[in-house]
Amino acid sequence: MAGDTRHVLLFGLHVTDDAMYRRYREEMLPFLRKHGGAFGYDFVVTRTLASETDLAINRVFTMSFPERERAAALFSDPGYLAVRRAWFEPSVAAVTRISAFDEPVPDRRAAM
DSSP states (O other): OTTSEEEEEEEEEEESOHHHHHHHHHHHHHHHHHTTOEEEEEEEOSOOSOOSSSSOOOEEEEEEESSHHHHHHHHHOHHHHHHIIIIITTTEEEEEEEEEEEEEOOOGGGGO
16 A cells, blocks of 8 residues: 555765765755655764675665655756765765665554
């Protein structure tokens, strides 16, 4: 049933400039919301115990969207791409897409 599931992306980054990356997050948020997306979890990681890549990871986060197509629309949005070029690319040395999956929308009341 539509609205009962969401598409989740799990990323690992190697952020090299925290201030520029913070600015990227601020500037890209309107585009994320425009496409129905949101950040779920967000972690600063100091040590990696296991990895399937040689790329360094010091930031791990999730983004969720109502459906996969909305995520694709964000990453091809010209406004988003301009923000990415200006703030993300100079501040991030590596991107690892750890996973992408569909899951039931969590019932936030159940977590309380």
